[in-house]
Amino acid sequence: MIRHHLPDDLLLSMAAGTLSAGPALVVASHLETCAECRGRLHSLEIAGGVMLEALVPETLSSQALAKTLAAIDAPPRPVRARVIAPRPRPPLPAGMAWPRALETCSATPWRWLGPGMRWSRLMLPADPKAKLFLLRIGAGMSLAPHTHSDCELTQVLHGAFHDGRDLFGAGDFDAADDTVHHQPMVQSDGDCICLASVEGRMRFDSRLARTLAALIGM
Ligand SMILES: [Zn+2]
Structure with a gap:
């Protein structure tokens, strides 16, 4: 049973994408095992989306739409399948798995x-x-x-x-x-x-x- 959860300020930083890589990885490891914190993060992300929708629209350049459509129509670049090679890691006790993070x-x-x-x-x-x-x-x-x-x-x-x-x-x-x-x-x-x-x-x-x-x- 999980008794100690992520504090709100860390969840907010995670939702905003402003955590640096090391802290973000520890937070992600907790989120993997904790449905309660995943739910709170989801709520914060929804709140962030609502705040974005409430922003006053900015005027874009006259070329913005044409550039965006051209980028959408451009032929896709070949994408190589991402292969994750096995990483060297120290042995763990029996039954313990590495966090996916x-x-x-x-x-x-x-x-x-x-x-x-x-x-x-x-x-x-x-x-x-x-x-x-x-x-x-x-x-x-x-x-x-x-x-x-x-x-x-x-x-x-x-x-x-x-x-x-x-x-x-x-x-x-x-x-x-x-x-x-x-x-x-x-x-x-x-x-x-x-x-x-x-x-x-x-x-x-x-x-x-x-x-x-x-x-x-x-
Ligand atoms: Zn938690």
């Missing part, structure tokens, strides 16, 4: 982050600089205490963690910024895997964790 992403193998902790960097063709990660933390382990210089969006793909504010399970979404100081602790019944988009930096309390995060680019 990650279809075009490749990912590094799992890399060591600390005892019981691994990470993988995702590469987005649309935005190679996007800081998008998979974090895999073992049962009963916790990420070091930290806050954020900007916004961190997280979608729980597998397992569950509690960060002092609440319990986040598979399908749940979280947005954390500099007002949130937390230490996600994974529940004792299995690994937790999260998809995270990091804008700015994660600000860990400990110097060692800060150094590790800087090496990884978090």
Whole structure:
């Protein structure tokens, strides 16, 4: 059961198409599993369409109609079938599927982050600089205490963690910024895997964790 949903401001940005590639992918991953947020997004898109219809029409150039008709009549350019080659990705626990939103992403193998902790960097063709990660933390382990210089969006793909504010399970979404100081602790019944988009930096309390995060680019 999903308990933590997308906030309205993110849904509005998604509807308007103004989210950058990394955050949009985390939001899309949540939408795949959440009918409630898909419904809210649909309502916002309808509201946006109504607002467009209410806009005062602009006067176009005298050639606008002729140019548009010519473009419609132009012979179509040959379109090559889009083939999505299998992407290199780290192995997942049995029964866990990749979100469809990650279809075009490749990912590094799992890399060591600390005892019981691994990470993988995702590469987005649309935005190679996007800081998008998979974090895999073992049962009963916790990420070091930290806050954020900007916004961190997280979608729980597998397992569950509690960060002092609440319990986040598979399908749940979280947005954390500099007002949130937390230490996600994974529940004792299995690994937790999260998809995270990091804008700015994660600000860990400990110097060692800060150094590790800087090496990884978090
Ligand atoms: Zn939702």
